[in-house]
Amino acid sequence: MAVADxxxxxGAPKAAIFNDPKVRGAVIQIVLIGLIVFLxxxxxxxxxxxxxxxxxASGFGFLNVTAGFGINISPFVDYAxxxxxxxxxxxxxxxxxxxxxxxxxLATVIGFVVGVARLSNNWVISKLAxxxxxxxxxxxxLLWIFIWYFSVLRLLPDKxxxxxxxxxxxxxxxxxxxxxxxxxxxxxxxxxxLIVAIVASLVLSSWAKRRQLATGEQFPVFWTAVGMIVVLxxxxxxxxxxxxxxxxxxxxxxxxxxxxxxxxxxxxxLVALSTYTASYIAEIVRAGILAISxxxxxxxxxxxxxxxxxxxxxxxxxxxxxxxxxxxxxxLNLTKNSSLAVAIAYPDLVSVFAGTTLNQTGxxxxxxxMTMLTYLALxxxxxxxxxxxxxxxxxxxx
Amino acid sequence: MSQSNxxxxxxxxxxxxxAEPAPASEVGVVGWMRHHLFSSIPNTxxxxxAIYLVWVIVPPLLDFxxxxxxxxxxxxxxxxxxxxxxxxxxxxxxxxxxxxxxxISQFIYGRYPxxxxxxxNLVFFxxxxxxxxxxxxxVPYKRENAIYLFGAFPVLAFILLSGGxxxxxxxxLPDSVMAPGFxxxxxDFLILTAVFCLIGYGVARGTDSPxxxxxxxxxxxxxxxxxxxxxxxxxxxxxxxxxxxxxxxLVTLVIAVTGITASLPIGIVLALxxxxxxxxxxxxxxxxxxxxxxxxxxxxxFMSSVxxxxxxxxGVTFDKLLRALIGVALFSAAYMAEVVRGGIQALPKGQYExxxxxxxxxWQMMQFIILPQALKLVIPGIVNxxxxxxxxxxxxxxIGLFDFLGMIQSSYSDSTWxxxxxxxxxxxxxxxxYWLFCFSMSRYSLFMEKxxxxxxx
Numbered sequence: 102m103a104v105a106d107x108x109x110x111x112g113a114p115k116a117a118i119f120n121d122p123k124v125r126g127a128v129i130q131i132v133l134i135g136l137i138v139f140l141x142x143x144x145x146x147x148x149x150x151x152x153x154x155x156x157x158a159s160g161f162g163f164l165n166v167t168a169g170f171g172i173n174i175s176p177f178v179d180y181a182x183x184x185x186x187x188x189x190x191x192x193x194x195x196x197x198x199x200x201x202x203x204x205x206x207l208a209t210v211i212g213f214v215v216g217v218a219r220l221s222n223n224w225v226i227s228k229l230a231x232x233x234x235x236x237x238x239x240x241x242x243l244l245w246i247f248i249w250y251f252s253v254l255r256l257l258p259d260k261x262x263x264x265x266x267x268x269x270x271x272x273x274x275x276x277x278x279x280x281x282x283x284x285x286x287x288x289x290x291x292x293x294x295l296i297v298a299i300v301a302s303l304v305l306s307s308w309a310k311r312r313q314l315a316t317g318e319q320f321p322v323f324w325t326a327v328g329m330i331v332v333l334x335x336x337x338x339x340x341x342x343x344x345x346x347x348x349x350x351x352x353x354x355x356x357x358x359x360x361x362x363x364x365x366x367x368x369x370x371l372v373a374l375s376t377y378t379a380s381y382i383a384e385i386v387r388a389g390i391l392a393i394s395x396x397x398x399x400x401x402x403x404x405x406x407x408x409x410x411x412x413x414x415x416x417x418x419x420x421x422x423x424x425x426x427x428x429x430x431x432x433l434n435l436t437k438n439s440s441l442a443v444a445i446a447y448p449d450l451v452s453v454f455a456g457t458t459l460n461q462t463g464x465x466x467x468x469x470x471m472t473m474l475t476y477l478a479l480x481x482x483x484x485x486x487x488x489x490x491x492x493x494x495x496x497x498x499x
Numbered sequence: 500m501s502q503s504n505x506x507x508x509x510x511x512x513x514x515x516x517x518a519e520p521a522p523a524s525e526v527g528v529v530g531w532m533r534h535h536l537f538s539s540i541p542n543t544x545x546x547x548x549a550i551y552l553v554w555v556i557v558p559p560l561l562d563f564x565x566x567x568x569x570x571x572x573x574x575x576x577x578x579x580x581x582x583x584x585x586x587x588x589x590x591x592x593x594x595x596x597x598x599x600x601x602x603i604s605q606f607i608y609g610r611y612p613x614x615x616x617x618x619x620n621l622v623f624f625x626x627x628x629x630x631x632x633x634x635x636x637x638v639p640y641k642r643e644n645a646i647y648l649f650g651a652f653p654v655l656a657f658i659l660l661s662g663g664x665x666x667x668x669x670x671x672l673p674d675s676v677m678a679p680g681f682x683x684x685x686x687d688f689l690i691l692t693a694v695f696c697l698i699g700y701g702v703a704r705g706t707d708s709p710x711x712x713x714x715x716x717x718x719x720x721x722x723x724x725x726x727x728x729x730x731x732x733x734x735x736x737x738x739x740x741x742x743x744x745x746x747x748x749l750v751t752l753v754i755a756v757t758g759i760t761a762s763l764p765i766g767i768v769l770a771l772x773x774x775x776x777x778x779x780x781x782x783x784x785x786x787x788x789x790x791x792x793x794x795x796x797x798x799x800x801f802m803s804s805v806x807x808x809x810x811x812x813x814g815v816t817f818d819k820l821l822r823a824l825i826g827v828a829l830f831s832a833a834y835m836a837e838v839v840r841g842g843i844q845a846l847p848k849g850q851y852e853x854x855x856x857x858x859x860x861x862w863q864m865m866q867f868i869i870l871p872q873a874l875k876l877v878i879p880g881i882v883n884x885x886x887x888x889x890x891x892x893x894x895x896x897x898i899g900l901f902d903f904l905g906m907i908q909s910s911y912s913d914s915t916w917x918x919x920x921x922x923x924x925x926x927x928x929x930x931x932x933y934w935l936f937c938f939s940m941s942r943y944s945l946f947m948e949k950x951x952x953x954x955x956x
Binding site for chain 1: 534535536538542545546549550552553776777778779780783790792793794795796797798801802805806808809810811812813886890891893894896897904908922923926929930933934937938941
């Protein structure tokens with residue numbers, strides 16, 4: 102009786118309003134938001150008083166002011182000392198993008214080669230790859246940049262006596278001088294032929310795939326595509342009267358003349374960034390291939406596929422699913438690490454914008470905000486692209 | 500017919516023949532080489548290429564570092580050729596080790612006053628004493644060890660390194676109410692304690708729990724804090740050493756160890772926040788984590804060295820090292836949060852449900868069930884982020900702090916040892932030191948990974 106009575110008499114158990122998870126959650130969140138708002142307000146008001154005291158006008162007006170300093174490397178954006186700080190930003194962004202894209206490409210190539218080499222049956226090759234990985238990734242990147250830029254590249258011959266690389270140009274302490282392509286009249290046809298060849302190859306590959314699905318007959322897509330991509334531009338080259346020529350750099354007492362100069366800052370940074378990141382990519386590739394069980398290879402052999410097609414059609418497509426997400430991280434890391442350019446004065450975004458521009462204008466808040474948001478945006482774009490690529494490669498489950 | 504039933508044979512073997520030894524070409528060194536080096540023509544070409552690569556790289560490196568290296572000398576004369584004004588023959592190139600020997604104390608201690616170096620050594624010793632037993636899984640008293648390493652050691656290290664004796668002038672009341680001084684500090688501190696105790700009392704009453712334990716806890720925390728601050732303020736007769744004088748490996752280790760110690764609690768809170776049910780908390784955590792992970796460390800360091808002073812009220816200044824530490828701690832906290840989140844997510848759902856079924860509150864569940872398991876799972880991840888942080892400390896030289904690499908870089912400006920081989924020698928030495936640190940840490944991380952990997956076999 103008493104047992105039955107108790108709940109009815111007591112009604113709902115007396116719960117403090119504070120014990121209600123919903124109320125508590127709301128209170129905690131309000132307190133958190135209040136704290137953040139208070140913190141930001143405090144920082145902003147402090148910054149305002151401090152800036153006013155130092156006589157620095159805030160705002161983005163400085164972007165139109167003449168920069169007045171020179172930047173030696175700017176392949177695509179026109180820049181002169183009379184250009185504005187806004188243009189400096191684009192020069193920096195351009196150089197960051199160039200070094201990142203070149204670095205990602207090179208790091209991927211080296212990383213795949215080393216990663217596959219680590220799994221090789223060949224003892225010397227696999228041990229060599231192991232030593233490469235352990236040496237590269239256990240020394241800080243900044244030290245690698247210093248070693249390449251201040252020590253190794255300084256061993257190159259001086260300006261007057263460059264190393265002759267034959268048709269590849271000249272190499273000396275002041276940089277690498279590549280042959281410079283001179284596009285003559287009608288050179289556009291070569292580009293057009295190249296595009297036509299690429300489009301035709303894509304069409305061919307999808308046709309061959311459909312035909313194979315329908316009839317089982319294979320078509321040598323790869324070699325046909327290579328043939329088209331090589332031959333068509335060549336035909337266009339000769340048909341339009343050989344409009345493309347190369348200007349070879351020539352050595353002189355005051356350094357090489359002509360050609361396309363690649364600065365040592367770029368070379369040092371590129372080599373350091375790509376060899377360092379490649380050691381991480383190699384480990385990712387190795388882990389990805391190891392993640393595919395040996396049964397897959399055996400089954401593929403049992404079906405009569407040789408080791409080439411087995412690797413290409415069975416192992417790699419599955420390994421890619423494991424490889425892509427961490428690889429994205431490495432690409433992002435490389436992009437962010439390219440900011441170490443500031444240490445050797447390669448004019449990337451951090452070096453010319455967050456460095457020189459900040460020091461000259463004193464607009465610390467605006468400049469750093471722009472720089473950080475740029476990197477955030479780059480990260481976001483890269484990860485969006487890689488997510489799309491990953492979704493394409495992912496196993497389609499039915 | 501009968502003949503077929505009883506075959507007449509002159510000899511029937513009664514025992515099995517022993518196995519023949521494998522052909523000489525299949526066993527031993529020769530067989531191993533045939534299988535691992537020369538199994539096919541492409542493989543043979545690869546082997547020859549690899550051996551050629553080793554031949555190109557290793558002998559010159561060994562020659563530079565050991566055989567042609569100079570091991571004793573007084574100044575640059577020992578490490579320069581005749582043309583450059585030294586004693587070596589023309590065309591000589593080798594490492595200049597006496598230069599490293601001359602500078603080694605600067606590389607380790609920076610510009611720390613020479614007669615005070617015992618303090619740094621003592622800190623290194625205290626650190627190793629705390630660190631080694633906590634790294635070896637079989638050593639008991641992990642709890643006490645952790646309290647020493649994360650509680651007592653930082654206080655000791657701060658007092659020893661900086662000399663302590665900081666001015667306690669109070670922080671709360673305006674100067675017009677009470678003159679700045681030690682008395683004002685005590686009054687301020689008591690007011691703060693009282694305020695927090697009151698808040699604790701209110702919260703305890705609000706949650707229907709007895710107020711005493713809550714208030715006792717708060718009072719205890721503040722008492723410990725007061726003791727620590729008083730220790731910082733006490734005069735132990737140690738000479739004050741400004742952080743500008745710190746340098747070399749000391750700064751590298753201070754930044755890396757402080758960074759990782761500070762980032763662990765922040766990272767845990769952020770990881771929990773990212774998994775929280777409350778949208779505002781989750782959003783804040785996600786934005787915080789992704790922001791710091793999306794920007795390069797160097798911009799964070801620029802921010803902490805240039806922007807942070809702007810955000811502080813007038814009159815408050817942090818020194819350069821502290822600003823860099825704040826930047827590094829926030830940056831690595833974001834990475835740590837992701838590491839910890841990985842551990843939390845790896846736990847099966849049954850652990851949460853079991854804890855909830857026992858009637859544990861959220862914090863009890865985290866403290867007793869989830870975090871102990873999750874943190875143990877992510878020890879290798881934590882070590883890996885420590886390695887990353889250790890390598891990243893080199894970036895502070897860009898904002899003008901002299902860490903290990905910064906000291907090596909700055910030693911090049913001294914003309915006593917100026918020679919063409921100086922920079923390569925210095926970098927070789929730096930690379931060796933960083934490599935030893937990072938490689939041994941990564942081995943330790945692998946060892947822990949194997950030890951913790953109980954699920955596989």
